[in-house]
Amino acid sequence: MAGPSKLGRKGDRPDLLTAALFVGFGALGLWAGRDLTLGTASAMGPGYLPRIVCWLLIIIGVVIGGFGAIHAREDISKPKLWPLVIILAAVVGFAFIAEFFGFVAASVWLLLVGSIADRESRLREVILLTAGLTAFGALVFIVGLGVQMPIWPF
Amino acid sequence: MNFVDLLMLGFSEALTPTNLGFCLLGALLGTLIGVLPGIGPTATIAVLLPITFYLPPLAGLIMLAGIYYGAQYGGSTTAILVNLPGEASSVVTAVDGYKMAQKGRAGSALAVAALGSFFAGTVATFGIAIAGPTLSSFALSFGPAEYVSLMLFGLLAATILARGPVLKAIGMILLGLLLGMVGIDASSGEERLTFGAVELFDGIDFVVIAIGLFGFAEIIENLENVEARGVLVSKLSRLWPTREDFRRAWPAVLRGSGVGTLLGVLPGGGATLASFCAYSVEKKVSKRPLEFGEGAVEGVAGPEAANNAGAQSSFIPLLTLGIPSNNMMAMMLSAFIIHGITPGPTVLATQPEIFWGLVASMWIGNLMLVVINLPLIGIWVKLLTVPYRLLYPAILLFCCVGVYSINNRIFDVALAAGFGLLGYAFRKAKCEPGPLLLGFVLGPLLETNIRRALTISHGNPSVFVERPISLVLLIATAGVLLLMILPSFRRTREQAFQEEEA
Numbered sequence: 001m002a003g004p005s006k007l008g009r010k011g012d013r014p015d016l017l018t019a020a021l022f023v024g025f026g027a028l029g030l031w032a033g034r035d036l037t038l039g040t041a042s043a044m045g046p047g048y049l050p051r052i053v054c055w056l057l058i059i060i061g062v063v064i065g066g067f068g069a070i071h072a073r074e075d076i077s078k079p080k081l082w083p084l085v086i087i088l089a090a091v092v093g094f095a096f097i098a099e100f101f102g103f104v105a106a107s108v109w110l111l112l113v114g115s116i117a118d119r120e121s122r123l124r125e126v127i128l129l130t131a132g133l134t135a136f137g138a139l140v141f142i143v144g145l146g147v148q149m150p151i152w153p154f
Numbered sequence: 155m156n157f158v159d160l161l162m163l164g165f166s167e168a169l170t171p172t173n174l175g176f177c178l179l180g181a182l183l184g185t186l187i188g189v190l191p192g193i194g195p196t197a198t199i200a201v202l203l204p205i206t207f208y209l210p211p212l213a214g215l216i217m218l219a220g221i222y223y224g225a226q227y228g229g230s231t232t233a234i235l236v237n238l239p240g241e242a243s244s245v246v247t248a249v250d251g252y253k254m255a256q257k258g259r260a261g262s263a264l265a266v267a268a269l270g271s272f273f274a275g276t277v278a279t280f281g282i283a284i285a286g287p288t289l290s291s292f293a294l295s296f297g298p299a300e301y302v303s304l305m306l307f308g309l310l311a312a313t314i315l316a317r318g319p320v321l322k323a324i325g326m327i328l329l330g331l332l333l334g335m336v337g338i339d340a341s342s343g344e345e346r347l348t349f350g351a352v353e354l355f356d357g358i359d360f361v362v363i364a365i366g367l368f369g370f371a372e373i374i375e376n377l378e379n380v381e382a383r384g385v386l387v388s389k390l391s392r393l394w395p396t397r398e399d400f401r402r403a404w405p406a407v408l409r410g411s412g413v414g415t416l417l418g419v420l421p422g423g424g425a426t427l428a429s430f431c432a433y434s435v436e437k438k439v440s441k442r443p444l445e446f447g448e449g450a451v452e453g454v455a456g457p458e459a460a461n462n463a464g465a466q467s468s469f470i471p472l473l474t475l476g477i478p479s480n481n482m483m484a485m486m487l488s489a490f491i492i493h494g495i496t497p498g499p500t501v502l503a504t505q506p507e508i509f510w511g512l513v514a515s516m517w518i519g520n521l522m523l524v525v526i527n528l529p530l531i532g533i534w535v536k537l538l539t540v541p542y543r544l545l546y547p548a549i550l551l552f553c554c555v556g557v558y559s560i561n562n563r564i565f566d567v568a569l570a571a572g573f574g575l576l577g578y579a580f581r582k583a584k585c586e587p588g589p590l591l592l593g594f595v596l597g598p599l600l601e602t603n604i605r606r607a608l609t610i611s612h613g614n615p616s617v618f619v620e621r622p623i624s625l626v627l628l629i630a631t632a633g634v635l636l637l638m639i640l641p642s643f644r645r646t647r648e649q650a651f652q653e654e655e656a
Contacts, residue, residue, distance in 0.1 A: 014582065014583045014584040015583075015584075017582060017583040018322055018325070018583040018584070018585055021579060021580070021583060021585075022325045022328075022329070025329055025332065026332075029332050029347060032346075032348075032349060033346055033347055036344060036346050037342065037344065040613055041608050041613035041615070042608055042609055042611075042612045042613030042614075043613075044604075044605050044608065045342060045344075046339035046341075046342045046344045047346065049335070049601050049604065050332065050335050050346060050347065053328050053331050053332050054332065056328050057325060057329060057332065060324060060325040060328065061325065063321060064319075064321050064322065064325065076582050076583075077582065079378075079578075079582060080377075083373075083374050083377035083378055084374050084378075084575075084578060087370060087374050087377070087550070087574070088370075088374075088571050088574060088575060090550065091370065091550070091553075091554060091568075091570070091571040091574065092567075092568055092571050094567060095554075095558075095565075095568045095571070096564065096568075098564055099564045106554075107551060110547075110550060110551060111547045111550070111551065114546070114547050114550050115543070115547055117374075117546075118377055118542070118543045118546070120541070120543045121543050125543070125544065129544060129547055129548075130547070133547060133548055133551055137551055137555060141555045141559070145205060145208060145559075146208070147555060147558065147559040147562070148559075148562040149562070
């Protein structure tokens with residue numbers, strides 16, 4: 001991790017990211033709940049507390065961002081996109097394939113694609129692991145525990 | 155019924171073959187994930203929550219609890235043997251435990267850890283049995299105003315005691331509260347914050363958030379960091395500690411049990427905080443502080459006793475008040491709710507077999523863990539050699555199936571992936587995801603009680619200060635806030651957490 005470095009440069013990047021996330025979600029919440037009935041304190045409508053929470057979130061975000069901007073510079077540890085994209089793609093793919101083609105196809109996709117997230121993976125291992133885990137999952141989860149998912153596409 | 159009768163009731167429940175089986179299963183699973191780095195108890199329990207649907211309530215709860223305290227035992231094994239704490243609460247154990255192992259005394263360290271944990275577990279279990287009924291009957295007099303104040307105090311205190319910057323933790327709690335508001339509003343029937351998605355009308359499921367933030371985000375982060383695995387330094391020496399070890403360890407175990415039991419009860423407390431505090435206590439009272447970091451047996455005995463005691467006693471606020479004190483207890487709360495039990499003061503009165511059965515099972519589980527961890531240590535050591543590239547695909551599959559099985563729909567899996575991305579962003583922003591989970595779980599409860607309290611008082615907020623218990627809790631909350639602002643306390647807190655980084 002990068003510590004405070006390079007004299008004179010300002011801005012704690014993790015804090016600024018936090019501020020952006022908090023303010024962003026607060027604003028999103030205010031926007032999503034803009035039509036909700038507010039009500040009064042004695043008879044609160046569904047929008048009363050969400051609005052308070054959103055404003056608090058925005059305030060906290062702004063405070064963190066303010067302090068972050070004047071703190072000494074600190075960088076965000078460099079993100080590696082490869083594992084992030086691969087894992088998310090594997091999971092989202094699992095969801096859609098499971099819907100249309102059943103557990104086996106989805107599981108094979110998840111494990112094959114998921115495995116390339118780690119560059120140390122070896123083809124032989126991956127194939128054996130995929131076969132074993134898919135069979136295990138189908139037997140234990142679908143047959144054994146009765147999870148409601150078709151095993152095959154047909 | 156008197157105390158002994160209730161304990162007997164508990165043991166008769168816990169000793170049925172089914173419950174014993176699930177207790178053992180939980181302890182084994184807990185040890186497994188404690189040993190294996192890369193998946194924590196939070197993610198594991200999230201994966202297993204949907205499965206406990208199919209179990210009788212007590213069996214499910216016993217298993218989940220077993221995973222939690224089992225992970226404390228397992229975490230210490232890897233901390234000592236390979237300097238790789240499988241669990242946050244074992245981080246300090248690695249300091250002196252690993253040094254002991256390097257000096258060829260791994261066996262002694264493991265035995266002290268396991269026996270100390272068992273003793274502490276026993277103390278904490280008795281603590282629950284004694285404190286439970288008292289606190290419960292006290293809590294029965296709580297109205298909505300008291301609950302609101304209690305939850306505010308709990309949420310705030312939890313952030314103070316959690317690691318990391320306080321403001322970020324408060325923001326995470328607020329975000330959790332906001333996420334908890336998604337869905338159909340119970341009192342008006344209006345849908346809110348759903349963006350019109352039918353799948354969100356019932357709200358976001360707890361498991362979806364937990365698996366996204368803890369399961370998927372953890373896997374992604376682990377893959378980012380190049381795998382750094384320690385190697386077993388030496389052959390396992392004899393397991394039984396020397397007489398000198400015993401003499402030095404037992405006072406540390408006693409102190410650790412006390413520190414752990416007390417800190418576990420506090421909001422935000424639990425195993426991790428307890429082990430760090432116990433370590434600094436041992437260092438302070440020791441006549442040989444220089445030995446710490448060089449393989450002092452007290453440095454293993456104290457924290458190990460404390461983390462196990464803390465893990466157990468953090469059940470107290472959940473079981474007696476219905477308020478989870480850390481994210482693990484938030485998981486347990488959802489486990490209770492899945493089975494239609496609302497934990498809190500009424501459970502003790504109406505379903506004593508659940509409370510006492512769980513308490514008794516904890517003691518039995520601790521006994522099992524000594525057996526699982528000492529004679530079978532060789533098996534766990536072998537597991538350590540399984541590389542992460544073979545582990546994470548399995549974890550990935552379990553997470554996906556676990557999320558899917560809550561509502562049998564793919565939407566939840568995709569949503570969990572979204573929370574995985576969010577969790578990744580939080581890690582980059584150095585925000586701990588734990589408080590979010592706490593806010594999410596307590597949100598609906600907090601909102602209902604705020605609304606109730608203010609409806610009864612016709613919108614007059616003075617209701618929160620006119621009721622004495624509520625007032626005391628609010629004063630305590632203000633005190634905690636004040637502490638946060640005081641520079642000297644902030645420095646101490648920062649120092650305490652820095653010690654952990656070192």
